[in-house]
Amino acid sequence: MAIATxxxxxxxxxPPASSPPTRRRRRAWGAPLLLLLPSIAMLAVFxxxxxxxxxxxxxxxxxxxxIFGAPPAFVGLGNYVDVLTDPEFWAVLTRSIALCVVxxxxxxxxxxxxxxxxxxxxxxxxxxxxxxxLLAWAMPALTATIVWGWIFGTQYGLVNWVLTRITGxxxxxHSWLIDPVSFFAVAAIVITWGAVPFxxxxxxxxxxxxxxxxxEAASLDGAGGLARFRLIVFPYLRSILVVLLILxxxxxxxxxxxxxxxxxxxxxxxxxxxxxxxxxxxxxxxGDLGAGGAISVVLVVIMLAISGYYIRSMxxxxxx
Amino acid sequence: MNARPRRLATRIALNATAVVVIxxxxxxxxxxxxxxxxxxxxxxxxxxHWWPDQFTLDNYRDAMNEGLPxxxxxxxxxxxxxxxxALVLAFLASVAVSRYRFRSRRTFIVLILVIQMVPxxxxxxxxxxxxxxxxxxxxxxxxxxVYIALVLPFxxxxxxxxxxxxxxxxxEAAMIDGCSKTGAFWRxxxxxxxxxLVATGVFAFIQAWNEFVFALVIMTRPESLTLPIWLRxxxxxxxxxxxxxxxxxxxxxxxxxIVFFLVVQNRMAGGLVSGAVKG
Numbered sequence: 001m002a003i004a005t006x007x008x009x010x011x012x013x014x015p016p017a018s019s020p021p022t023r024r025r026r027r028a029w030g031a032p033l034l035l036l037l038p039s040i041a042m043l044a045v046f047x048x049x050x051x052x053x054x055x056x057x058x059x060x061x062x063x064x065x066x067i068f069g070a071p072p073a074f075v076g077l078g079n080y081v082d083v084l085t086d087p088e089f090w091a092v093l094t095r096s097i098a099l100c101v102v103x104x105x106x107x108x109x110x111x112x113x114x115x116x117x118x119x120x121x122x123x124x125x126x127x128x129x130x131x132x133x134l135l136a137w138a139m140p141a142l143t144a145t146i147v148w149g150w151i152f153g154t155q156y157g158l159v160n161w162v163l164t165r166i167t168g169x170x171x172x173x174h175s176w177l178i179d180p181v182s183f184f185a186v187a188a189i190v191i192t193w194g195a196v197p198f199x200x201x202x203x204x205x206x207x208x209x210x211x212x213x214x215x216e217a218a219s220l221d222g223a224g225g226l227a228r229f230r231l232i233v234f235p236y237l238r239s240i241l242v243v244l245l246i247l248x249x250x251x252x253x254x255x256x257x258x259x260x261x262x263x264x265x266x267x268x269x270x271x272x273x274x275x276x277x278x279x280x281x282x283x284x285x286x287g288d289l290g291a292g293g294a295i296s297v298v299l300v301v302i303m304l305a306i307s308g309y310y311i312r313s314m315x316x317x318x319x320x
Numbered sequence: 321m322n323a324r325p326r327r328l329a330t331r332i333a334l335n336a337t338a339v340v341v342i343x344x345x346x347x348x349x350x351x352x353x354x355x356x357x358x359x360x361x362x363x364x365x366x367x368x369h370w371w372p373d374q375f376t377l378d379n380y381r382d383a384m385n386e387g388l389p390x391x392x393x394x395x396x397x398x399x400x401x402x403x404x405x406a407l408v409l410a411f412l413a414s415v416a417v418s419r420y421r422f423r424s425r426r427t428f429i430v431l432i433l434v435i436q437m438v439p440x441x442x443x444x445x446x447x448x449x450x451x452x453x454x455x456x457x458x459x460x461x462x463x464x465x466v467y468i469a470l471v472l473p474f475x476x477x478x479x480x481x482x483x484x485x486x487x488x489x490x491x492e493a494a495m496i497d498g499c500s501k502t503g504a505f506w507r508x509x510x511x512x513x514x515x516x517l518v519a520t521g522v523f524a525f526i527q528a529w530n531e532f533v534f535a536l537v538i539m540t541r542p543e544s545l546t547l548p549i550w551l552r553x554x555x556x557x558x559x560x561x562x563x564x565x566x567x568x569x570x571x572x573x574x575x576x577x578i579v580f581f582l583v584v585q586n587r588m589a590g591g592l593v594s595g596a597v598k599g
Contacts, residue, residue: 035416036428039409039472046447046469047435053446114341117334125338136345138581140530142548143570146555147352150563156364158351172366193348254439257532257548264556276441276533283445284537296442307437314433315426 051300058293067287079294089278089295096274099184100252103191107248108241110192111199116229118204130201137197141190145258148190149265152176177266184272190258195251199244206240207233239313246310250303256280275299349574356380356568363564379568388569390543391550394460395529398546401464402471402528407521409468410475411513415505417476418484432473440470440533448537458544466534471524478523482516483509519584526577547573 058079060072083089114133118126139147151158160171176182210233218228256276263269263277273281279299283292355363356379357372417425447466448457456462486509494504535546545553551569558566 032416032420032422032425035412039413039476040428042409042465042469042472043431043435046466047438047443050443050446050450051438053450054443057446057449117337117341120334121338122335125335129338129341132342132345134582135349135578138574138578139349140548140574140577142530142532142551143352143574144348146551146566146570147348149555150355150567151348151351153563156366156368156563158368161366161368193345197345250437250439254441256441257552260532260536261552261555264552266559276439279441280444280533280536284448289445289449292445296445299442300438303437303439303442304434311430311433311437315430 054293054296054300056293057289058297060290060293062288062290062293064287067289072290075290079290080298083291083294083298092273092275092278095184095272096253099187099191099255099274100249102184103188103195103252104245104248106188106192107195107199107252108245111196111244112203112241114196114200115203115207118200119207133197133200136193137201139194141194142257142261144194145190145261146265148186148193149177149262152186154266175266177262178268180268180271183262183267187255187258187262190262191252191255195248199248202240202244203237206237210236243310243313246307249306250310253303253306254299349578352567352570352574355564356571358564360562360564379564380572382565383569383572386554386565386569387542387545387550388547388572391545391547392572394539394544395547397460398464398467399525399528401460402467403521403524405464405468406471406475406524407517410472410479410520411517413472413476414479414483418480419488432477436473436477440531444533444537447534451538456538458539458541460544463535463538463546466538467528467531470531470534471527474527475520475524479513479516479520482513482520485516486512522580522584525580529573529577 057072059074059076060066061075061078062072066072114129118129121129136144153160154173154175157176159176160174163171163174176186214232215228218232223231254276255274259272259274259277260280263272269277269281275295276299279292279295282295283289354369354372357375357377358369359374359376359378362369362374416422417428451457451462451466454462456465490508490512491501491504494508495501499507530548531546532548532552535549536552539545539549551566551573554569555566
């Protein structure tokens with residue numbers, strides 16, 4: 001049973017001056033288990049069980065007949081073979097990755113630049129920029145998408161009006177969403193607009209940790225602005241930027257609401273599906289849950305592979 | 321070369337860039353509210369109205385007549401269930417994780433982190449089937465249960481930081497003064513946790529309020545749509561003809577989130593990247 005009084009041997013070994021206040025390090029399992037039980041039960045039933053079902057289903061023939069009660073037959077790797085040999089799957093995957101790369105690149109570059117800009121602004125201006133970024137960040141993805149859809153509207157949209165004024169040719173009636181390339185350009189703008197604030201605030205928090213003395217010393221040694229950034233600021237920021245990059249990749253690979261809503265406003269679904277929306281349309285609209293399950297498993301594997309570093313760096317904080 | 325004019329030029333350039341950033345981030349939010357306050361005829365005119373010069377609240381009334389109240393009610397109910405249950409569960413779990421050291425503690429934390437990386441899109445298929453089997457489709461309880469599980473990892477992760485930030489010594493001092501162990505926790509630690517509970521609650525609220533994918537799959541009947549799903553369907557139904565009403569509905573959906581978000585924004589960035597910032 002629990003040995004509540006025994007001090008853990010390692011914890012007593014002379015902590016450094018800056019260590020956090022010592023926590024109660026009790027070795028017990030009864031009380032914590034009881035406290036964790038409700039959460040574990042919820043996660044097991046509503047996340048764990050569906051994950052198990054997803055994997056099982058991906059090895060089954062599971063179509064409309066099975067939804068209405070026919071027993072599903074195991075087909076081994078059949079669903080995976082079907083999915084991985086389907087050119088549409090690869091088109092969808094390529095599209096998702098391309099959208100992700102463009103959005104993440106734009107988000108990271110703009111985010112870091114605006115964060116640097118924040119460090120060089122006066123107080124009033126910095127507060128004004130922060131507040132407006134906060135508002136953009138707070139905007140729900142769905143409403144943001146709809147508003148951008150209105151700004152790029154076909155008939156009375158603002159973009160078409162501005163372009164008509166500037167270019168002199170009549171843009172009224174030009175649809176931005178019907179053509180897949182400009183559809184994804186709009187999607188990238190929506191995603192980037194919503195994602196930049198998080199990158200700005202996190203990067204800015206990192207930038208303020210760079211000690212002033214080090215920067216002064218560097219400029220006394222003759223380092224110019226670019227050299228100071230590359231040699232001093234960047235090493236400070238690197239781990240933050242890597243984590244931001246991973247989070248952005250994960251979030252942008254799994255965009256759903258934005259794409260689905262833009263399609264409702266005026267896109268051609270077949271030509272603009274990304275992986276999340278594709279899973280939805282294969283399994284819910286076409287009713288092929290087996291194939292949907294197989295694609296889901298592929299997506300989960302991709303996600304976990306990308307997020308490995310993130311999980312490890314979050315655990316590092318736990319262990320410190 | 322004289323340094324002063326050059327410095328002035330730099331400052332002007334920096335401030336000009338800042339103004340561009342402000343305009344770009346604010347404009348869509350402004351445009352949503354502005355459009356929602358204009359009559360449909362003004363919105364459908366060949367020149368844009370830059371401010372609500374023909375102020376009207378008709379769009380909000382029209383949105384209310386299009387089924388928005390029912391969706392609003394469903395969203396509020398589901399969000400309320402999620403918020404209450406997730407806070408209680410996350411509170412218990414975070415006390416366990418940050419006040420005790422037990423063997424499977426690390427496993428639990430890894431689990432919490434990994435679960436957050438599983439995309440909801442991948443789960444829609446099996447979630448649909450599992451809930452269908454339990455007759456929980458189209459029910460507030462069903463969606464609420466899914467949302468509780470969905471927000472739990474993040475709420476536990478956040479609350480854990482708050483609980484860990486309160487020194488155990490405070491409790492111990494109270495115990496020396498004659499409090500029981502439980503009494504010390506409820507009288508000393510728990511009140512100090514209030515800001516943490518508020519922040520975590522707001523996260524749970526925002527996540528449940530905005531959630532789209534599961535609501536789309538689970539709530540399919542017209543009378544059980546949540547606000548985001550109703551809004552999406554309304555946009556498709558009106559197909560770019562009634563932007564004024566759509567913007568009014570969007571404003572109704574966005575305002576609570578924006579208000580709550582501003583309350584807790586300081587904590588938002590910290591929780592997600594704390595490991596990296598600490599290096």
